[in-house]
Amino acid sequence: MSQDKNRDPELDQWLKSLQDEGAPTDLEMARWKKAVNAQAAKSAPPVVTRPFIRSFIFELSKVAAALVIGFVGGAYSLEKYQESRDQTLYQVDSSQIREEVVAKGADESAAMGGSGPVRKIGRPEGSIADSISTPVAQTLDAAMTKAEAYPPLVGQSVRIAEAKGNRVWASGLNLDSEFLGITTAQGTLVLSTFPFKGSMEVGVLEGKSTTIRLPHVAELRMTSETAFLPPTKKVKLYGLFAASVRTAKNQAQIFEAATEDRILSRLKSEETSGGRVLGQ
Amino acid sequence: MTIDWNQEVESLGPALLRYFLAAGLSRPQASDAVQEVLIRLVQHTQDGSYDEARGTLRMYAFGIARFVKLEKRREGMGEELHGDPVEYAKDTTNEEGDREEREEQSLLRRCIRSLGQPEQDILLLLIDRELKLEEIGKILKMPVGTVKSHVHRAKEKLRAAMRPQMGVQS
Numbered sequence: 001m002s003q004d005k006n007r008d009p010e011l012d013q014w015l016k017s018l019q020d021e022g023a024p025t026d027l028e029m030a031r032w033k034k035a036v037n038a039q040a041a042k043s044a045p046p047v048v049t050r051p052f053i054r055s056f057i058f059e060l061s062k063v064a065a066a067l068v069i070g071f072v073g074g075a076y077s078l079e080k081y082q083e084s085r086d087q088t089l090y091q092v093d094s095s096q097i098r099e100e101v102v103a104k105g106a107d108e109s110a111a112m113g114g115s116g117p118v119r120k121i122g123r124p125e126g127s128i129a130d131s132i133s134t135p136v137a138q139t140l141d142a143a144m145t146k147a148e149a150y151p152p153l154v155g156q157s158v159r160i161a162e163a164k165g166n167r168v169w170a171s172g173l174n175l176d177s178e179f180l181g182i183t184t185a186q187g188t189l190v191l192s193t194f195p196f197k198g199s200m201e202v203g204v205l206e207g208k209s210t211t212i213r214l215p216h217v218a219e220l221r222m223t224s225e226t227a228f229l230p231p232t233k234k235v236k237l238y239g240l241f242a243a244s245v246r247t248a249k250n251q252a253q254i255f256e257a258a259t260e261d262r263i264l265s266r267l268k269s270e271e272t273s274g275g276r277v278l279g280q
Numbered sequence: 281m282t283i284d285w286n287q288e289v290e291s292l293g294p295a296l297l298r299y300f301l302a303a304g305l306s307r308p309q310a311s312d313a314v315q316e317v318l319i320r321l322v323q324h325t326q327d328g329s330y331d332e333a334r335g336t337l338r339m340y341a342f343g344i345a346r347f348v349k350l351e352k353r354r355e356g357m358g359e360e361l362h363g364d365p366v367e368y369a370k371d372t373t374n375e376e377g378d379r380e381e382r383e384e385q386s387l388l389r390r391c392i393r394s395l396g397q398p399e400q401d402i403l404l405l406l407i408d409r410e411l412k413l414e415e416i417g418k419i420l421k422m423p424v425g426t427v428k429s430h431v432h433r434a435k436e437k438l439r440a441a442m443r444p445q446m447g448v449q450s
Contacts (some may be wrong), residue, residue: 007413011406011435018388018407022301024293028311032293035315036285039322 056172150194151235152178153205155224160189163211163219170252175224177256179263184252186217187243190267196260199238205233245270283337284326289318292341295408299342302407303349304393313352317345339415342405350405391441397401399434402427 024032082228158173160182169184179192190196191212193205202212205228229235245267247253257263296317300310321341324330330340392403398420405416417427 007406008431008435009405011431011438012409014388014438015403015407018298018302022294022298022307022310024297024314027288028297028314029293031311032315032318033286033289036318036322038317040285040326063384121445 017205022030030209149235150178150192151229151233152176153180153191153193153228155226157225158222159224160212160220160222163221165218165226167218169220170254173254175256179260181255181257181263181267182252183245183247183254185246185249187241188241188245188267188270189214189220190242190263191222192238192263194234195236195262196240197236197264201236201258202239203237204234205229205237210237212237212239214239216243217241240267242267242271285322288321292318292321292338295338295410296341296345298407299345299404300349300352301367301390302404303353304389305349305352309352313345313348315331317341317348320344320348335418337389338408338410339419342408342411342415343419346401346405352390372378387442388438395434396440398422399430399437402430403434403438406431 030082132133153175155173155175157171158175159171160169160173161167161171162169169186169189170182178194179190182189182191189212190199191202192199195201200214202214205209207229208225208227209221209223210228212222214220255263255266257266284427293314296314297310300313301307303310305313318341321337321344324340324344325337330337363413392400395403401420402416405411413424413427415430417424420427
């Protein structure tokens, strides 16, 4: 029994007679306890029985076990699937590359400048020669490197005109070839991003417009509605001008070729004919 | 929070009974009032009304007892034995006590009843020895210093009231 030191002892002495009086009887205590326990049972939250807890924990453990098994099994299956997929992809790539090499041959692929089926299957990281160490594959790899370094001339509604003046050499051309020949009344202009025989650097190809500078010819500007090359890429433009091969006034002809030999043989045949005027 | 209600009944029951007897209720009425306080205490504990951080369960019980006492007084039930020590003596179980002691208790009870409301409440709560002045202050919602002032004043009034009859010396 704690006693508060702040309490007045004299007053406590007076109240002592009241503090000691009126002890409850056993009957009263029993009645109070019964009433209190009844009230406590009435308003107490429902008691969770042990069997219920046990069954709940059992069900919970089953769910947890199922989750763990599912997670581990799923992770294992995913790993196996990725392994088999990688293996399959590797086999497909190798077989496709070998088929292409055998079917087309190194010479033809090189001549196509990498625009053949080999380009369609995609180039693996590193060179083909790294993965397949054959002379054919090495040649093919060199051809693809060449194709990347010397992209084809591609453009929509291409217009070639003198930079100073109003003379238009050609307009409305849709280009998609490695070598381009334009014959006008001024002469024949052959253009390519590849430094073919007899050509010289005439400008830089980038964006939608480029300037062509040739000796003894007025400065030309070639424009296109679409970009010649992908953004941020630019390559040197090579050209050759043959003044002896030309058309009649106000006429223009274009010819394209995929290889250097074909464009040069076409040009040579026109020149050897005595410099005739095309289209007549 | 788990409460052993049987133990609480044994601890609080006698104190509450003394409180109600001192407040002037008859023995059966005081016993019923104790039961009512205990039942309300259980209800308040389980519906969250009782906050352990704000005070002890004993303090809370006497807070309820004070309201119950006011309710009983409002109903007029506490007037039956007021000022009638002979009838009160019949109700008490302490039949062995001498007559002088019962008269002194009756006189003290009447003196307490003659006090004003705050002092009377404080003296009734002081009958329970385990209640501290701080707890009485919390029950009555007043500072401890005010409780002490009321105790001092109540003591002076009791001394003045009992002096001519009991010869209490100051």
